[in-house]
Amino acid sequence: MYHARNPGDKGRVCAAIGAAYHAAVAATIRAAGAGDYEAFCRLVPELGVDDPTPSPERFAAEMAPRMLLAERDVSSRREVVGYVLFDVLAGVAYVRHLVSAQAARRTGVGRALLWAVAEAAMARGVTTWVLNVKPDNVAAITLYESLGFRRTFRVHAVRIDWADVARVARDVAGVAVTVLAPEDDAGVETALGLLSGQLGSARALGGRTFHVARRGDAVVGVSAFDPGFPGTYPFKAASPEIAFALLRAARAHAPADQTFVNMKLDDLEAVKDAVLAAGGTLRLEVQALAGTLPQPMPRSS
Template sequence: MSRLVARPATTADYDHFARLFVELDTGNPILPRDRWESVLARDTLFFEQDGEVVAYAYVQPLRGVGYVRHVVVAPSHRGKGVGGGVMRAVAAHLRGRGCARWCLNVKPDNTAAVRLYRSIGMEHAYVMTTFQLAWDAAARLPRPFRRVVARPAQPSDDAAVEAAFAMPSGQVAEARARGGLVLLCLVDPAAPDAAPLGFTSFDPFLPGAFPFRVAAPEFAAPLLEAIRPHAPRAPEALLVTVEDDDTLVALLGDVGATVQLVGAHFRGEIPAAG
């Protein structure tokens, strides 16, 4: 097998991204060129063999943790060790950015990918479920018994949000820096210094909320209501990704939300070079 060459993305790589992105089979639309160039390209690596682009990885270096968001190998090059080469290059890239740990999401039935991630020391942490939730279904969710308020999440909220919902340090700041996202924090106005009750990063393009975290299932309704003014008028539904919260998953299913995607979250220490 010829050598796999990793390189940073350039603006000329959009067509390669669009061709390979669909292989993720998430059901999400392909980002338009301007959004890809401004949001994803700076954190994307492309991989070539004999001058042909055969894979890409989109990676977010956070504070000590690398979030591997996309890993795609062209169908014609699967089963040939390309995936392992991609992950070794991603590991080196993240170590160079000061990361000691990494995490990613994978479809549980993608046995080859799961095997690869386990072989490099990653372990399964939790299940995440992406729902398509119609607004009329959201209206049937239970309401909290106390008054809560949703407001824009400020940089001063980031540490409290990440601590409350066990998110990687720097994930909220990274979402804010990307631009085009609506960050909302759910709080108890009677206890402004208490831990946040909910948080979401909403992308109007999809439209979708990821992450969507609440301290208890009854806080989902007010957080969704806060999203709605920011959603496009035409779609009657939005995507909501629930992580490590079986109770909320069951509740959304009960009100009629449909599952679009189920993923397994893996994480671990980045292997040393060599």
């Protein structure tokens, strides 16, 4: 278990959280449970995103098993002062949320939570970690970079009306868009630089349709479309024209009265620009970071 340092302790920064803090322990890290819903609801607004708050049932089933909490003594009782939500995927740990209570900031809570994620990931044989952060979040980026994360690419969430897709999309010479068979997932992931297992994870959620774009034998795009959201992810395309051809194929699987589609675009600046030029809107821009898990992991009691 890792301990964050004492509040106000501005002494020697220990690169190995937990290794040298024998004195007063400010916070400890533990696994979350269903009973931590209230603490989660208190802390999650600090992320500043407008996602709907999950129900207690959904929190218990889908979030608590992927969450670690930082606890500290406040007024003689234990209080949750931070949490991290993360996934360990094939070969990579994905940090989804990291929050430290305002009153506990700059006391090592955020760093201790990340070290605990690193330990959990390495215990499962994972050596790299990734996350997304708002580009102007100096506090978080400074923390992540101090742990070895480096900026990789921008992620854009955009929305476009189906009518604009219909207006802009056209056949692309030499490119065929077809339904993607599950047995071809792995080859498409490799060809397009997706995470291993990413398409399978999307299939497991159900309700999605998958299309692949090929130029001859070469894979030049893929789309997983969820008509319920509605949105595409994962989505890759070698050019804006191929992106619109993939969207047009997805449209056939959307309810007739659906008016728009959301897209999450990883490292697809040209597609983002083309969607905006076609009448779409930019809903969010975030910076992707990636790093190698720090080695060796320090341990404390």
